[in-house]
Amino acid sequence: MTALLQILFDALSLGSLYALGAIGIALIFGVMRLVNFAHGDYISFCVFALLWPSIDAAAIVFAGQLPAYLLIPIILATGACLSMLSEVLVFRRFRNANPATMMIASFALGFVIKYTLLMLFSSRPKSIDLWSELALPVEILDARIPLLQVITIIITVLILAALVAFLKRTRFGLEMRAAAENFTMARMLGVRANAVILLAFAISGMLAASIGLILVTQTGTVDIQMGSSVMLVAFIATVIGGLGSLPGAVVAGFLIGGISVLMQVILPLEVRPFRDAFVYGAVIVVLIWRPNGLFAPRSAKQRV
Amino acid sequence: MTKRPSIFLRTVSTPLILILVLACFLALAALVNSGPFNQVVIDAFVKVTLVVGLYVFIGNSGVISFGHIGFTCLGAYATAWLTIPPMMKKMALPGLPDLILETKLPFGIAIVLGGIFAAIFALIVGKILMRLSGIAASIATFAMLAVINTVYSNWERVTGATSSVVGIPIVRVVWPYFLAAAGAILIAHLYAISRSGLALRAARDEAIAASASGVDIGRERLIAFIISAFITGLAGALSAHSVGVVTPDTFYLNLTFICLSMLVVGGMNSLSGAVMGVVVLSVIIQVLRQFEKGVDFGGTVLAIPNGLQEITIGIVMVVILIARPSGLTRNTEIVWRRWPFKRVSATAGS
Numbered sequence: 057m058t059a060l061l062q063i064l065f066d067a068l069s070l071g072s073l074y075a076l077g078a079i080g081i082a083l084i085f086g087v088m089r090l091v092n093f094a095h096g097d098y099i100s101f102c103v104f105a106l107l108w109p110s111i112d113a114a115a116i117v118f119a120g121q122l123p124a125y126l127l128i129p130i131i132l133a134t135g136a137c138l139s140m141l142s143e144v145l146v147f148r149r150f151r152n153a154n155p156a157t158m159m160i161a162s163f164a165l166g167f168v169i170k171y172t173l174l175m176l177f178s179s180r181p182k183s184i185d186l187w188s189e190l191a192l193p194v195e196i197l198d199a200r201i202p203l204l205q206v207i208t209i210i211i212t213v214l215i216l217a218a219l220v221a222f223l224k225r226t227r228f229g230l231e232m233r234a235a236a237e238n239f240t241m242a243r244m245l246g247v248r249a250n251a252v253i254l255l256a257f258a259i260s261g262m263l264a265a266s267i268g269l270i271l272v273t274q275t276g277t278v279d280i281q282m283g284s285s286v287m288l289v290a291f292i293a294t295v296i297g298g299l300g301s302l303p304g305a306v307v308a309g310f311l312i313g314g315i316s317v318l319m320q321v322i323l324p325l326e327v328r329p330f331r332d333a334f335v336y337g338a339v340i341v342v343l344i345w346r347p348n349g350l351f352a353p354r355s356a357k358q359r360v
Numbered sequence: 361m362t363k364r365p366s367i368f369l370r371t372v373s374t375p376l377i378l379i380l381v382l383a384c385f386l387a388l389a390a391l392v393n394s395g396p397f398n399q400v401v402i403d404a405f406v407k408v409t410l411v412v413g414l415y416v417f418i419g420n421s422g423v424i425s426f427g428h429i430g431f432t433c434l435g436a437y438a439t440a441w442l443t444i445p446p447m448m449k450k451m452a453l454p455g456l457p458d459l460i461l462e463t464k465l466p467f468g469i470a471i472v473l474g475g476i477f478a479a480i481f482a483l484i485v486g487k488i489l490m491r492l493s494g495i496a497a498s499i500a501t502f503a504m505l506a507v508i509n510t511v512y513s514n515w516e517r518v519t520g521a522t523s524s525v526v527g528i529p530i531v532r533v534v535w536p537y538f539l540a541a542a543g544a545i546l547i548a549h550l551y552a553i554s555r556s557g558l559a560l561r562a563a564r565d566e567a568i569a570a571s572a573s574g575v576d577i578g579r580e581r582l583i584a585f586i587i588s589a590f591i592t593g594l595a596g597a598l599s600a601h602s603v604g605v606v607t608p609d610t611f612y613l614n615l616t617f618i619c620l621s622m623l624v625v626g627g628m629n630s631l632s633g634a635v636m637g638v639v640v641l642s643v644i645i646q647v648l649r650q651f652e653k654g655v656d657f658g659g660t661v662l663a664i665p666n667g668l669q670e671i672t673i674g675i676v677m678v679v680i681l682i683a684r685p686s687g688l689t690r691n692t693e694i695v696w697r698r699w700p701f702k703r704v705s706a707t708a709g710s
Binding site: 091093146149150152153154156157159160161163164165167168170171172174175284288291292295296299329330331332333336337339340343344347348349 | 424488489491492493495496499500502503504506507510511514613617620621624625628665666667668670671673674675677678681682685686
């Protein structure tokens with residue numbers, strides 16, 4: 057029972073990260089058909105913002121020493137600004153380009169962000185001490201669960217609830233959902249396209265920032281690569297969930313997290329190093345079974 | 361009124377002109393005749409082979425594949441298995457079958473076998489994957505790449521896991537790489553003007569109309585997938601022989617994105633785009649590398665800081681894509697019509 061609970065929490069906290077990443081990608085895809093490969097680099101950028109303005113080889117935490125009530129908004133704002141800046145400077149010029157061109161442009165942008173960080177901070181991972189007291193375990197039904205896992209899950213649920221409330225209850229949310237459903241139609245009915253897209257980028261950037269904060273607290277390290285692994289899985293989750301479908305992205309994020317943790321437990325010891333191969337194999341199976349994703353939005357269906 | 365050149369000349373001119381461009385680099389390498397420069401030209405020829413292989417599938421089918429670098433990995437390891445001296449193989453890779461452990465094939469045969477190995481793998485995987493289309497197919501090919509990478513990074517006894525496999529005979533002469541690149545261009549062109557290539561491009565532009573006219577999209581995609589897997593596998597084998605070392609992580613995301621970028625920057629729906637993308641980006645990268653090492657300006661050596669090369673490449677790519685969203689060649693082929701070179705649209709011209 058306690059082992060089961062431990063597995064459940066592992067799966068949920070890993071799934072939370074994937075789900076947050078997947079929503080960030082799905083939001084942008086929904087409004088402008090852009091698969092944003094720079095998303096992972098937004099995460100890394102926000103993580104390195106903790107060290108700002110020091111660029112020493114050893115990690116000297118500057119911004120990270122602020123109290124949490126200041127630090128969290130600052131990092132979120134950093135993510136949002138970077139994301140909006142990339143939309144204004146780069147993606148706005150690709151409004152009529154085909155998705156492949158936009159995708160490569162986003163990759164090139166990610167490249168620029170990543171190597172800017174590399175140039176400033178060097179590629180060596182640095183250790184950083186951010187809220188390390190959260191790693192202490194708490195006892196839930198006899199199982200010792202790291203407090204951080206519990207907090208990660210709670211925060212994710214809160215973020216998701218806030219996002220749902222925003223999308224369903226506010227005018228901006230309504231506009232964004234309309235734009236995701238049918239962009240051309242929404243524009244004809246008076247939705248301000250650029251404002252909606254900019255807002256989607258801002259939210260997506262804040263999601264990236266929150267992933268960055270959770271990752272740093274979990275691992276205690278700062279690394280240029282840390283965003284990209286989460287981003288890849290999150291990207292797969294958005295496709296499995298049905299591109300453009302936000303609930304689908306969340307469910308698929310948790311699903312992949314669950315499968316990864318489950319494989320880690322049930323695979324025999326000698327094949328365990330090959331775990332990722334099984335996870336990606338499962339991805340292929342799901343795609344063959346449901347090519348449009350688990351929750352394909354109606355707009356994804358091809359019309360003749 | 362100038363007479364239009366014959367249909368034959370217009371058909372064969374594209375690959376000939378492209379091969380001629382590569383031949384210029386070959387001649388340049390022969391003129392300069394320095395080791396480092398030869399290596400640069402070899403690298404470029406390997407990339408041309410690789411990106412042309414990508415074009416065969418992506419350009420004709422319109423499905424972006426993130427998985428082809430997996431085939432490159434298969435080809436590279438296959439040639440490593442076949443050409444490393446048996447003594448070293450028994451030490452480093454004891455898990456290989458006896459037949460392979462005992463053999464040592466010459467370079468020329470091994471690289472072709474590497475390509476064939478990748479093609480056979482593509483036949484099996486493609487049977488399943490080619491049912492998908494659009495972004496689902498892209499992700500499925502990416503999942504394939506991730507599976508290949510995970511297996512090759514962990515299968516200690518057969519692939520040496522993440523440690524590098526050494527002992528592959530290094531081939532430092534340029535012309536075999538030129539021949540491979542030229543061959544890849546020819547194969548790609550022949551496929552593009554074949555019945556299957558035409559059918560697949562029709563399906564790319566109008567999937568429903570094409571299948572209504574009797575095009576079996578899955579089958580044509582599978583053919584393109586296999587041919588492109590052969591070429592990218594061959595490129596992988598070549599890259600293994602150009603540096604003499606293989607590791608699984610060489611053939612993962614970085615290479616995937618660099619090759620895709622070269623293709624898209626050049627123009628992903630045309631063979632000329634594939635070749636021009638590699639040539640243009642390789643030249644820019646090379647110039648920037650030179651700057652990184654330091655350039656002598658009348659006694660003062662100026663060097664740009666490390667990392668700025670990649671940043672500049674990224675910015676250059678974004679700028680090119682903003683100016684030409686459909687690539688440098690605007691998705692058209694370079695054909696011989698009359699002096700000077702003129703372009704016609706890819707769909708009308710080939």
